[in-house]
Amino acid sequence: MPTIKPFPNFFSQTDPSILHDITTVTDYLTQYYNATCYIVGGAVRDRLLGRECKDYDIECFDISVEDFETAMVHLGAQGVGKSFFVYKYHLLDISLPRKEKKVAQGHKGFEVTLANNEREASKRRDFTINALMYDIQNEKILDFWSGLDDLEHKILRVVNESSFIEDSLRVLRAMQFSARFGFKIEEKSCTLCQNIALDDLPKERIFSEFEKMFRAEYLHYGLYYLLQLCIFEKLFDVRMERGNFIQLSRELQKYQANFEDELRDYYFLFISKSYWDIETGELLDRLGAPNVYYKKLATTLPATLTVSFIANLALKEGIMSYVGNYHPKVRILAKHLDVWDKPFDRGVTPTELMAEGFKGKALGDELDGRTQEKIKSLKEK
Numbered sequence: 133m134p135t136i137k138p139f140p141n142f143f144s145q146t147d148p149s150i151l152h153d154i155t156t157v158t159d160y161l162t163q164y165y166n167a168t169c170y171i172v173g174g175a176v177r178d179r180l181l182g183r184e185c186k187d188y189d190i191e192c193f194d195i196s197v198e199d200f201e202t203a204m205v206h207l208g209a210q211g212v213g214k215s216f217f218v219y220k221y222h223l224l225d226i227s228l229p230r231k232e233k234k235v236a237q238g239h240k241g242f243e244v245t246l247a248n249n250e251r252e253a254s255k256r257r258d259f260t261i262n263a264l265m266y267d268i269q270n271e272k273i274l275d276f277w278s279g280l281d282d283l284e285h286k287i288l289r290v291v292n293e294s295s296f297i298e299d300s301l302r303v304l305r306a307m308q309f310s311a312r313f314g315f316k317i318e319e320k321s322c323t324l325c326q327n328i329a330l331d332d333l334p335k336e337r338i339f340s341e342f343e344k345m346f347r348a349e350y351l352h353y354g355l356y357y358l359l360q361l362c363i364f365e366k367l368f369d370v371r372m373e374r375g376n377f378i379q380l381s382r383e384l385q386k387y388q389a390n391f392e393d394e395l396r397d398y399y400f401l402f403i404s405k406s407y408w409d410i411e412t413g414e415l416l417d418r419l420g421a422p423n424v425y426y427k428k429l430a431t432t433l434p435a436t437l438t439v440s441f442i443a444n445l446a447l448k449e450g451i452m453s454y455v456g457n458y459h460p461k462v463r464i465l466a467k468h469l470d471v472w473d474k475p476f477d478r479g480v481t482p483t484e485l486m487a488e489g490f491k492g493k494a495l496g497d498e499l500d501g502r503t504q505e506k507i508k509s510l511k512e513k
Contacts, residue, residue, distance in 0.1 A: 134251070135275040142171070142179060142266055150188060153222050157190060158268050161203055167195040170250070171266040173257070176273060180264070180283055181313065189225045191253065191265070197246070200228055216244050229253030232295070242298075251276045258302045259309065259321075260289045286314060290321040300330050303361055304341035311345045311354030317361075325361045335420025338367065342419060346400045351388060352381040355404070368418055370410050380407045390458040398428040402455040405429060428455050437461045439469065443507045446471035447478070469510070478503040 143151050154171075161167040170191045178185040192200060197217070204211070209219040209226060217228035229247040247253035250265060257263035260279035267274060277291050288309055290296045303325045306317055317325070330338075345354040357363070359377060364370045372380075383403055391399050405412045416425050433456045434441055442451065442465040450473040451457050451466035466472045480502050482495060490498045 135278070135280060137273040137275065137280060138271065139179075139266065139273050140271045142271065145179070145184070146188075147186060150186065150223055153224055154188060154190065154268075157207060157209075157221055157224060157226060160207060161192055161195065162269060165195045165199050165203060167200075168193040169268050170274075171268060172254070172264075173262055176264040176266050177261045177279075177283065179266075180273075180280075186223060187225075188223070189227065191227055191229050193229055193250065193253075195228070197228065217246070231256050233298075250274060255292050256295060257291050258296060258299075258305060260291055261309075261315075263291050282318075286316060287318050288315045288321060289318040290324055293324055296324060297328055300328050300332055301337055301341065303328050303330060303363065304333075304338065307354055307357040307361060307363055308341050308345040308348065310357050311348035311350050314350040314353055316353075317357060322360065330363065330366045335418070339420045343397065346397045351384040351400050354400070355381055355384060364408070368408075368410055368415060370408050370415075372407060376407050380404055387458040390460070390463065392452060392457065395428070395453075395455050395457070398425065398455045399458060401425070402429055403458075406432070431456070433459060433462070437465065439465060439510050440507050442466055442471065443469055443476045443510065446476040447503070448475055450474045476503075476507075479506045 143154070146154070158169040161169055170193070171188055172191045173189045175185045175188045195203070200217070204219045204221075204226065207221055209221040212218055212220045212225075217230055219226045229250070229252070230244050231247045231252060232242045232244050247256070254263040254265060254274075254276050257277075260277040260282045262279070263275075263277045264279045265274045266272070273280070278289075282289050288306055296302055306321070306325055309315060310317060345351075348354055355377070359365075359372055364372070380403070384400070387399075387403065401412075401415075405415070408415065412429055413426065416429070419425075431445065431454070437459070442462065445451065445454060446466070446469070451462060451471055452473050454462070456462055457466065463472075469476065478499065480499065482499060485495050485498055
């Protein structure tokens with residue numbers, strides 16, 4: 133029997149338009165087919181953690197495949213994974229309960245069949261905190277795997293070992309969940325992850341999980357489990373000495389308060405790139421990172437920060453666009469030079485130089501020369 137937690141105000145923080153869609157779908161399914169509908173997966177976890185959620189999954193029980201498909205057609209839902217019994221209705225994912233069995237290599241090599249009941253359906257989930265189900269009609273949470281306790285104690289624990297090891301992506305999910313929520317991975321689950329090979333994962337799936345970690349609140353947790361779960365070693369053949377780990381972990385925690393939201397995706401790699409025994413470009417290649425990452429990580433912070441470095445860096449745009457802006461001295465110099473949110477004032481414009489008779493290469497050389505003269509004068513002050 134599951135643990136049951138009454139939760140009458142579950143939707144009190146849900147976006148009104150999303151709640152309208154949930155009500156439309158579930159009212160129709162219950163009224164015309166007597167189906168039982170649950171909110172499942174991350175939405176239940178996030179609601180209990182007090183986090184905003186816009187991704188809602190509805191799982192429908194006590195309805196046949198034929199009736200379910202007929203209902204989806206009536207609602208205008210689009211099949212996005214019909215072999216997995218999954219439909220999309222605006223922002224909602226609607227599905228039948230299922231179980232999965234690995235039958236071939238790769239992340240698509242699963243055989244999907246219908247689950248017979250709520251416990252069996254929730255057993256396919258990766259971690260106990262993601263296996264919680266909210267009974268919409270009866271306003272209560274069903275917990276078959278002690279997920280409520282694990283949420284309270286901030287623990288990531290595998291639901292079912294035999295199914296967990298069939299999907300290697302779950303090792304990366306463990307890492308990014310830890311970084312996002314500040315949760316520790318239970319010891320047995322940690323050992324299980326360490327023994328799973330990651331060589332079947334395509335780059336786009338690898339990067340997708342890393343990207344979630346890059347945006348996370350607890351980057352030092354992500355770093356710890358990148359190493360503890362042997363993720364960096366398996367994917368990039370890279371290790372890190374304990375002393376470097378401690379120093380990098382401290383840096384991430386020290387500077388995180390200075391991170392700008394627009395650049396949050398890039399800070400982890402920018403700060404950590406000097407600690408890994410791998411070229412940044414090669415690391416990004418293996419990650420399958422978008423081109424913008426190469427640009428954002430191109431300029432490294434020098435050991436000694438100077439007025440000249442900051443001024444030259446800000447010739448085209450303000451320092452607020454530079455990923456190294458988390459460093460206190462960078463911020464101080466940028467604001468001193470008034471280049472935080474705008475380019476450095478060269479003291480002369482190309483138009484003014486053209487009026488003086490400069491053109492072509494000579495104009496560019498003169499602009500550069502006068503710019504460096506102004507920067508030099510600032511250095512001497």
